Amino acid sequence: MELQDFSHVRAILEHYPPERRFLLAILQxxxxxxNYIPRASLEMVRDYLDVPLSKLYSMATFYKALSLKPxxxxxxxxxxxxxxxxxxxxVIIDExxxxxxxxxxxxxxxxxxSLETVNCLGSCAVSPVMVIDDRFYGRVAPSMVRDILxxxxxxxxxxx
Amino acid sequence: MSERDNRTVLVCCGPxxxxxxxxxxxxxxxxxxxxxxxxxxxxxxxxxxxxxGLCEKGPMLRIExxxxxxTCVKVSDxxxxxxxxxxxxxxxxxxxxxxxxxxxxVLSPKETRFYGKQMKxxxxxxxxxxxxxxxxxxxxxxxxxxxxVLSEFSPDEVISEIEKSGLRGRGGAGFPTGRKWRxxxxxxxxxxxxxxNGDEGDPGAFMDRCIMEGDPHSVIEGMAIGAYAVGSHxxxxxxxxxxxxxxxxMLHAIEQARERGFLGKNILGSDxxxxxxxxxxxxxxxxxxxxxxxxSIEGKVGEPRAKYIRSVEKGLWGKPTVLNNVETWANxxxxxxxxxxxxxxxxxxxxxxxxxxxxxxxxxxxGLIEVPMGMTLRDIIFDIGGGIAEGRKFxxxxxxxxxxxxxxxxxxxxxxDFDSLDRVGSMMGSGxxxxxxxxxxxxxxARYYLKFLSEESCGKCVPCREGxxxxxxxxxxxxxxxxxxxxxxxxxxxxxxVKEASLCGLGKxxxxxxxxxxxxxxxxxxxxxxxKTCPAGVCKxxxxxxxxxxxxxxxxxxxxxxxxxxxxxxxxxPFAIDESxxxxxxxxMDACRFGAxxxxxxx
Ligand SMILES: Cc1cc2nc3c(=O)[nH]c(=O)nc-3n(C[C@H](O)[C@H](O)[C@H](O)COP(=O)(O)O)c2cc1C
Ligand code: FES
Numbered sequence: 001m002e003l004q005d006f007s008h009v010r011a012i013l014e015h016y017p018p019e020r021r022f023l024l025a026i027l028q029x030x031x032x033x034x035n036y037i038p039r040a041s042l043e044m045v046r047d048y049l050d051v052p053l054s055k056l057y058s059m060a061t062f063y064k065a066l067s068l069k070p071x072x073x074x075x076x077x078x079x080x081x082x083x084x085x086x087x088x089x090x091v092i093i094d095e096x097x098x099x100x101x102x103x104x105x106x107x108x109x110x111x112x113x114s115l116e117t118v119n120c121l122g123s124c125a126v127s128p129v130m131v132i133d134d135r136f137y138g139r140v141a142p143s144m145v146r147d148i149l150x151x152x153x154x155x156x157x158x159x160x
Numbered sequence: 161m162s163e164r165d166n167r168t169v170l171v172c173c174g175p176x177x178x179x180x181x182x183x184x185x186x187x188x189x190x191x192x193x194x195x196x197x198x199x200x201x202x203x204x205x206x207x208x209x210x211x212x213g214l215c216e217k218g219p220m221l222r223i224e225x226x227x228x229x230x231t232c233v234k235v236s237d238x239x240x241x242x243x244x245x246x247x248x249x250x251x252x253x254x255x256x257x258x259x260x261x262x263x264x265x266v267l268s269p270k271e272t273r274f275y276g277k278q279m280k281x282x283x284x285x286x287x288x289x290x291x292x293x294x295x296x297x298x299x300x301x302x303x304x305x306x307x308x309v310l311s312e313f314s315p316d317e318v319i320s321e322i323e324k325s326g327l328r329g330r331g332g333a334g335f336p337t338g339r340k341w342r343x344x345x346x347x348x349x350x351x352x353x354x355x356x357n358g359d360e361g362d363p364g365a366f367m368d369r370c371i372m373e374g375d376p377h378s379v380i381e382g383m384a385i386g387a388y389a390v391g392s393h394x395x396x397x398x399x400x401x402x403x404x405x406x407x408x409x410m411l412h413a414i415e416q417a418r419e420r421g422f423l424g425k426n427i428l429g430s431d432x433x434x435x436x437x438x439x440x441x442x443x444x445x446x447x448x449x450x451x452x453x454x455x456s457i458e459g460k461v462g463e464p465r466a467k468y469i470r471s472v473e474k475g476l477w478g479k480p481t482v483l484n485n486v487e488t489w490a491n492x493x494x495x496x497x498x499x500x501x502x503x504x505x506x507x508x509x510x511x512x513x514x515x516x517x518x519x520x521x522x523x524x525x526x527g528l529i530e531v532p533m534g535m536t537l538r539d540i541i542f543d544i545g546g547g548i549a550e551g552r553k554f555x556x557x558x559x560x561x562x563x564x565x566x567x568x569x570x571x572x573x574x575x576x577d578f579d580s581l582d583r584v585g586s587m588m589g590s591g592x593x594x595x596x597x598x599x600x601x602x603x604x605x606a607r608y609y610l611k612f613l614s615e616e617s618c619g620k621c622v623p624c625r626e627g628x629x630x631x632x633x634x635x636x637x638x639x640x641x642x643x644x645x646x647x648x649x650x651x652x653x654x655x656x657x658v659k660e661a662s663l664c665g666l667g668k669x670x671x672x673x674x675x676x677x678x679x680x681x682x683x684x685x686x687x688x689x690x691x692k693t694c695p696a697g698v699c700k701x702x703x704x705x706x707x708x709x710x711x712x713x714x715x716x717x718x719x720x721x722x723x724x725x726x727x728x729x730x731x732x733x734p735f736a737i738d739e740s741x742x743x744x745x746x747x748x749m750d751a752c753r754f755g756a757x758x759x760x761x762x763x
């Protein structure tokens with residue numbers, strides 16, 4: 001059971017004429033508001049646009065900006081664009097994996113952090129780069145990872 | 161109050177500087193200036209601009225008309241800038257840029273090799289104007305080209321002018337823009353659409369973003385001119401959703417353009433109607449491909465279709481459509497204003513004008529640059545880019561993104577134009593230029609792009625979906641030490657097949673990074689396969705880090721930088737790395753000032 005207020009979905013839908021061309025924009029707005037696409041909202045979109053659920057699912061899984069699972073309270077985006085990659089972004093990702101015990105694309109058990117990799121944030125000059133929520137961290141070294149994450153509160157599996 | 165006394169401070173708020181907190185510098189300057197009792201005869205305006213280019217030295221700011229530029233500015237520098245430079249016309253030496261070629265500090269951007277060798281057409285206003293101000297754009301000659309075509313040119317004459325200029329698309333393939341427009345204009349069907357491709361999916365590129373963010377009106381003006389030429393009344397800009405600043409600035413610019421009558425009905429009193437709307441991309445690389453992009457605008461899954469019928473004929477909603485890249489559109493007003501002949505005088509025989517690149521990787525001056533076509537890679541990397549960072553050795557430069565290739569040192573004197581890059585197995589692409597040094601593993605780079613493409617392949621056609629995946633498996637094996645001698649041949653064969661048989665440009669070009677690295681860096685592959693070593697020390701399974709006792713001074717910097725506590729030692733005695741704890745991140749190697757940290761193969 002999803003105990004959530006879906007009145008905002010209605011507001012989003014009413015913002016657009018009921019035409020197929022607005023489907024992606026509608027889903028993006030829902031994603032932005034709820035941080036994911038709740039199942040119930042898909043049913044509302046289906047009724048509004050008269051597009052079958054299967055098509056909606058294929059949209060939600062095709063586009064990376066959309067996710068069917070809720071994201072964590074803090075979203076960590078590590079840039080793995082080419083410039084960051086050759087400046088060892090993979091090592092940063094490995095270090096976060098180790099500290100939080102999650103792989104990219106997933107969320108910690110306590111719902112606190114989601115880890116994602118993204119392509120080029122346009123800050124290649126300070127690569128490797130990572131962003132937590134809206135905060136930028138440039139020239140990240142593996143030894144900084146633990147301290148940066150700790151800014152967001154106690155880490156679940158923190159070593160004593 | 162004379163004109164000279166008006167001062168403008170341009171604070172760079174491009175993506176690089178923003179992540180270096182330039183917005184704080186901007187706010188602080190604003191606050192200080194409103195508080196300071198600046199003499200009435202000096203009117204000082206503070207502007208947040210788009211990317212000024214030299215991202216490496218950000219946050220940066222310029223003071224006009226004094227022509228002073230400051231680099232690496234911190235909030236704590238602001239009081240001094242206000243006190244000294246703005247109030248008393250003194251220079252803050254410390255913040256000046258040090259020009260390596262002359263080994264001295266310089267005042268003006270023009271005195272640097274970084275700026276001195278560039279030529280800005282598409283970027284003409286980026287970093288010079290406040291992107292929120294249509295007045296700034298108009299002041300620098302904006303919307304003159306639109307006015308000119310509406311009052312002096314027939315649509316056909318516009319197309320001829322663009323054809324004559326020799327402009328080729330800046331989004332990748334380099335298709336002649338005028339020819340594309342001509343084909344569309346010939347169609348009988350209507351309505352027709354014009355589209356701006358602002359999806360910029362290339363991982364390691366941010367040119368289009370900087371144009372949309374820093375000079376949105378140039379794109380709008382270009383599109384309006386294109387629409388007039390092909391008889392379209394409706395335009396779409398497809399912009400990556402992550403580019404929220406670009407979307408914000410563009411939305412604002414569209415509003416302003418409508419208010420001023422540059423968009424909407426009866427533009428500038430003519431009988432030409434045109435308007436643009438923004439569509440946010442959904443974050444899929446393949447949506448940058450023209451037919452996939454159109455499907456995405458229609459609200460569908462962004463899968464490409466085979467191009468038996470071209471989009472100029474049947475594009476968006478099956479109607480004639482012209483789709484061009486952001487930079488292509490931004491060039492249009494320049495060509496109209498200065499003439500096809502002038503534009504055609506820049507560049508090489510078959511590649512006219514300039515090209516914008518994001519110059520990144522292991523180069524000293526990373527940033528956003530624009531150069532005339534035909535400049536050599538060497539000039540770009542060593543003059544503008546200032547050479548390789550940290551005194552390391554140049555190894556390769558990658559152009560064309562995931563569809564491009566890696567160019568080795570032996571070819572560094574080739575001119576940068578569409579055909580020369582094609583000839584060496586790479587391509588122009590949209591303009592990412594990534595410089596690699598001896599600490600970059602070329603096999604890992606090839607694997608990186610394939611991994612990217614295997615995730616981004618839409619899966620519609622088998623050669624691309626399965627072929628890329630098999631190639632990736634082989635590369636994973638090679639990088640992890642399970643490579644076999646016949647792997648290289650299999651890779652090359654698979655690569656040719658994927659190239660040949662894939663449906664769209666994604667698959668057709670996907671093997672390029674592998675094929676070029678195989679061609680130019682075969683020795684490195686062989687070292688991985690036969691000797692089980694990674695010469696660059698990147699592939700973890702094939703690398704052991706160790707400290708050369710003869711070179712180690714026992715300073716302990718390496719131990720401090722190690723995130724996993726794998727380094728032990730006594731001050732002034734050689735340190736040692738505990739292999740069982742080492743995560744092979746290379747932090748120690750970067751930290752060591754004596755080159756004492758080395759790598760060797762596992763064997
Ligand atoms: C997989 C793939 C991705 C592409 N991504 C982009 C992109 O992000 N931006 C872009 O302008 N062109 C991209 N292109 C090229 C477009 O298909 C198209 O050729 C181009 O936008 C046309 O504009 P132009 O003639 O002005 O270059 C891509 C092509 C392929 C095959
Ligand atoms: S590649 Fe990471 S910011 Fe550009």
